[in-house]
Amino acid sequence: MKIIRLLLLALLMSVFVPVTGTIANEADQKIEIKVAGLYCPFCSYGLEKQVKKLDGFKAVKINIKKGTAEITFKPGTKVSEKAILAAVEDAGFDLDGVEWLSGDPKK
Amino acid sequence: MKKILCYGVIILALVGWTACAHKPLPVDATGVRVLGKFGTGPGEFNEPFAIAIGKNNSIYVADARNHRIQMFSEAGEFKKQWGGQGDGPGQFERPAGIAVDKEGNVYVSDFELDRIQKFDAEGMFLLQWGKGGKGPGQFNSPTGLTINSVGQLFVADTYNHRIQKFDAEGNWLSAWGEYQPIGVIRSFFSFFLSLGAEGDFNYPVRVTIGTKDKLFVSDAYNNRVQVFSSDGNYLSQFGSIGFLGGSFKVSSGIAADKAGRIIVADFYNHRIQVFNEQGDHLDQWGKKGAQVGQFDGPTDVAVDTRGRIYVVDWGNHRLQIYE
Numbered sequence: 001m002k003i004i005r006l007l008l009l010a011l012l013m014s015v016f017v018p019v020t021g022t023i024a025n026e027a028d029q030k031i032e033i034k035v036a037g038l039y040c041p042f043c044s045y046g047l048e049k050q051v052k053k054l055d056g057f058k059a060v061k062i063n064i065k066k067g068t069a070e071i072t073f074k075p076g077t078k079v080s081e082k083a084i085l086a087a088v089e090d091a092g093f094d095l096d097g098v099e100w101l102s103g104d105p106k107k
Numbered sequence: 108m109k110k111i112l113c114y115g116v117i118i119l120a121l122v123g124w125t126a127c128a129h130k131p132l133p134v135d136a137t138g139v140r141v142l143g144k145f146g147t148g149p150g151e152f153n154e155p156f157a158i159a160i161g162k163n164n165s166i167y168v169a170d171a172r173n174h175r176i177q178m179f180s181e182a183g184e185f186k187k188q189w190g191g192q193g194d195g196p197g198q199f200e201r202p203a204g205i206a207v208d209k210e211g212n213v214y215v216s217d218f219e220l221d222r223i224q225k226f227d228a229e230g231m232f233l234l235q236w237g238k239g240g241k242g243p244g245q246f247n248s249p250t251g252l253t254i255n256s257v258g259q260l261f262v263a264d265t266y267n268h269r270i271q272k273f274d275a276e277g278n279w280l281s282a283w284g285e286y287q288p289i290g291v292i293r294s295f296f297s298f299f300l301s302l303g304a305e306g307d308f309n310y311p312v313r314v315t316i317g318t319k320d321k322l323f324v325s326d327a328y329n330n331r332v333q334v335f336s337s338d339g340n341y342l343s344q345f346g347s348i349g350f351l352g353g354s355f356k357v358s359s360g361i362a363a364d365k366a367g368r369i370i371v372a373d374f375y376n377h378r379i380q381v382f383n384e385q386g387d388h389l390d391q392w393g394k395k396g397a398q399v400g401q402f403d404g405p406t407d408v409a410v411d412t413r414g415r416i417y418v419v420d421w422g423n424h425r426l427q428i429y430e
Contacts, residue, residue: 040357040374041156041406041421042312042327045171045201046248046266049219092266092310 028058029073029103034096035088038067043093050087055080070101138430139399142166142183145424147173150185152424157251157360157407161207161228164411168419168426169202169215176202176215176230181411183428189230194220197232204313206252206260208275214260216249223249223262223277236277241267244279251313251361251407255320255337263324268308270324270339283339284308289329297347302331306341313372313407317363317384325371330355332371332386345386350376353388360407360419370416372405379405379418397423 038044044062047069051060056077061070073079081098088095100107143152156171164181175190176199190199203218211228222237223246237246247266254260259280260273269284287307294302309328317323320337331346347354356375363369368389369382378393379402393402403422410416416429 040327040359040404041154041171042250042265042310042357042359045203045218049201049248052219 027103028075029056029077029079030070030101031073031079031084032068032070032099032101033084033088034068034099036067036094036096038062038064038069038093040064043091044069047088047091047093050091051084054083054087067096073103075103140183140428141399142179142426142428143168143424149188150177150179152177154421155406155419155424155426156203156421157205158409158417158419158426159205159207159213159252160409160411160417161213162211164413165228166409166411166417166426167205167207167213169205171201171203171218174199174202176205176213176226178230187230189226196235197224197226197230199224203248203250204252204263206254208254208258208260212275214252214254216246216252216262218248218250218265221246221249223252223260223273225275225277234277236273243282244271244273244277246271251311251325253314253316253322255316255322257320257337259337261314261316261322263311263314265310265312268311270308270311270314270322270335272337272339281339283335284311287329289331291348294330294348302329302344302347304329305333305344306335306339308333312359313361315361315363315369317369318367321384323361323363323369325358325361327357327359327374330358332358332361332369332382334384334386343386345382346371352380352391353382353386355380360405360409362408362410362416364410364414364416365412370408370410372408372418374404374406377402377404379408379416393418399427402427 056073058074059072085095152170153172157169159167166179168177174192175188177188178186200219204216206214213226215224221239224235225233249262250265251263258275262271268286271282272280285307287304288309308326311324312327313325315323322335324333330348333344334342355373359374360372367384371380377395381390402420406421407419418427
């Protein structure tokens with residue numbers, strides 16, 4: 001009886017563990033960048049244009065009132081902070097900070 | 108007596124029905140008309156960004172985040188739309204500037220695709236030109252467009268910090284300007300310090316043609332307007348950084364009326380300012396807000412043949428029209 005229970009438990013785990021594992025892997029990676037001088041749509045559209053070129057780019061939400069951009073990357077993307085810095089500079093701005101909102105590979 | 112009353116009621120009903128059938132835009136007590144609200148349907152906007160007036164005072168709006176151009180009658184009735192997201196002919200990623208020539212053809216700049224597309228007055232695709240780059244005829248985020256009396260098209264090549272001039276078929280004619288920011292202190296004390304940097308720019312965003320085919324350029328991050336001949340010769344400038352009348356916090360849209368007055372949208376001061384061609388400040392209105400007569404970041408202006416001023420109220424996703 002004990003063996004049957006263990007087998008059932010193992011079966012259940014084999015079903016759920018990969019699923020939960022998949023969910024964890026498929027979580028989007030999100031960062032928020034603080035950009036100096038991001039005041040108007042002429043700027044925010046410029047930043048958006050450059051950020052869209054980043055590897056694994058999925059979406060961006062720019063808040064010109066706060067001077068921030070929340071960038072979402074596809075799961076599994078090796079997000080390069082160096083590439084983000086280059087994109088911000090190509091858009092004509094200075095990067096004031098990067099904060100991981102989710103999917104920080106260092107954690 | 109009853110008959111007269113009956114006829115009276117019928118006439119009143121007919122008059123009422125006729126008035127409703129024309130569906131005039133709502134007019135508030137100050138005479139301001141509002142067109143549009145946030146959305147994706149016909150007559151709605153998601154970040155309207157640029158405007159131009161065509162034949163019969165038809166209104167063309169670059170509806171930036173809906174990736175389309177919308178056309179309205181003079182009365183503000185929705186007529187048609189075209190575009191859709193993409194990089195194919197007739198599609199847009201970020202329509203950012205719009206101009207209409209004497210024949211009614213519509214030119215649209217695409218900020219993300221670095222190209223200009225030309226359509227007929229009904230939105231039929233005619234031709235396109237441009238790609239990303241710094242060379243002649245190439246762009247880095249083109250925005251404002253305007254056309255002079257001989258059909259030459261001027262493009263504010265914003266991220267290349269220059270103006271480019273083309274003929275009606277997209278053939279390159281000339282270009283001028285380089286990146287030259289004016290410091291805040293110099294700009295603030297411009298009443299006794301020369302601004303300098305004549306003919307250069309710090310994100311030129313909108314352009315318009317005044318009398319004698321003079322080109323007025325809204326030099327956004329230098330907080331000024333520069334004036335050129337159609338050949339690109341520098342003539343004069345006005346404006347500086349600030350909040351007092353005549354100064355700007357990011358000059359954006361610009362238009363000229365028949366009388367030669369220059370109307371400038373002042374993005375971060377959330378207002379519209381009026382100047383004569385010499386740059387003397389004449390009038391201003393608006394403040395930050397969502398009420399009628401208030402703005403949330405005006406990005407473009409236009410004037411029709413009746414002298415009505417159209418303001419693209421970007422953050423409020425609407426147009427405001429002033430008699």
